[in-house]
Amino acid sequence: MLPPRPIPGIALPEPDSSRPTSPDTATIAPAPNTPMAHSALPLVPFNSARDALRAWMRDSSAGDQVGAVRALEYAASQGHLTAQYKLGRMYAGGEGVPTNDLKAFEYFSKIADENADAIPGTADGRMVGSAFVALGSYFIDGIKGSYVKPNPDRAFDMFNYAASYFGDPDGQYNLARLYMKGQGTARDPRQAARWMKLAAEKGHAPARAAFGEMLLRGGEGVPRQPVLGLMWLALARESADPAREAWILERNDAAFASASPADRTAALALVERQQVATGASPSRGAGRP
Incomplete structure (x- = not known):
């Protein structure tokens, strides 16, 4: 059997190169009628999401992890894609914060829900494609003790979208694995080989x-x-x-x-x-x- 690829990570764009966001964007929250996943840290007032990202970089360099996370939370609440993706990665891997897969899942869900039409090949597109891959990984096994249950069909949908629309090699690899195993779809070795070859040609x-x-x-x-x-x-x-x-x-x-x-x-x-x-x-x- 082939091991799954871990939650993917990509290089993040610098704050100044990130797309502008609207100050009216709604703050992140769990889906309706689902348990609250976490209590957000108090949001520190900043002039903009971009200012918050600069504060995150400054606090991270100074070793102030609490300040850095608060700055990211503020930028994410303003709909800033890079901040949302960074927080998802941090909580998925326990990078400077306690590991919390449900928090990571919710940030990645927010990204996927609001940016599914991002342009492939761009910085935004790469982050959104990686978010879809991360969601697929969570749907494979579910998240213990949460409302996220194992759902191979949803995992297939996530990997398939990342692989076909965004051309994400992690998505292509994991989609091929599902075709090999017949998980979330009918077993199809030819389709598995097709997607595996596409990812291989990208250096995966x-x-x-x-x-x-x-x-x-x-x-x-x-x-x-x-x-x-x-x-x-x-x-x-x-x-x-x-x-x-x-x-x-x-x-x-x-x-x-x-x-x-x-x-x-x-x-x-x-x-x-x-x-x-x-x-x-x-x-x-x-x-x-």
Whole structure:
């Protein structure tokens, strides 16, 4: 089985490059008739959401985490997308605040509800696409002790929208996993391979490894192409994070160990060709002597 991708993280734009927001935007709140997820910190008055983001950067640099969170809460209450996304990430990962998946879920929901038509490829579009992926991840398992219950159908919807509209590689990878397992949709190995390939072509390391294994195995509508499979596994190994994605290194090493010398040589030649085409620096490993 393939591990899910964690709640995604992307580089945030600087406050001055963020889109302007209206001071009349409603403050964030849980959906009607649902339990209150949290009591917001007191909102400190600022002249604008942009001023609050500058205060967040200043307080963060000074080590004032309480002040930084209050500034972000104010900007988020004014509908500032970057602040909402940052808070969602913080509560999802416990970054400077206690981990609170329900708070994270509500911030990501706010983003998805109000920005589903953001332009793909823009800074806003990347954050909104990541928010949809995060929601899909929460719908897979639900949030214990909350009104967010496991809902594979909703997870499929979230990943599918992130993958198809925003072209988000995390969304494409997770959508492929659902097609592989038949979770939230009918099992479809061909669709799984299609979405996995799209994510792999964007440099997504887990997708590269998974697509490589699909080509190594073949079957169920996916042609067996061992050389290409080894190539994708080698590319995955070189772009993987060894601390978080040790499984990629293990599967690459096992595949190369069992491959024929001719297939290994041909695969490494393809890897070098890819590196030349993309301007990447060749690296050792992935079956290299």
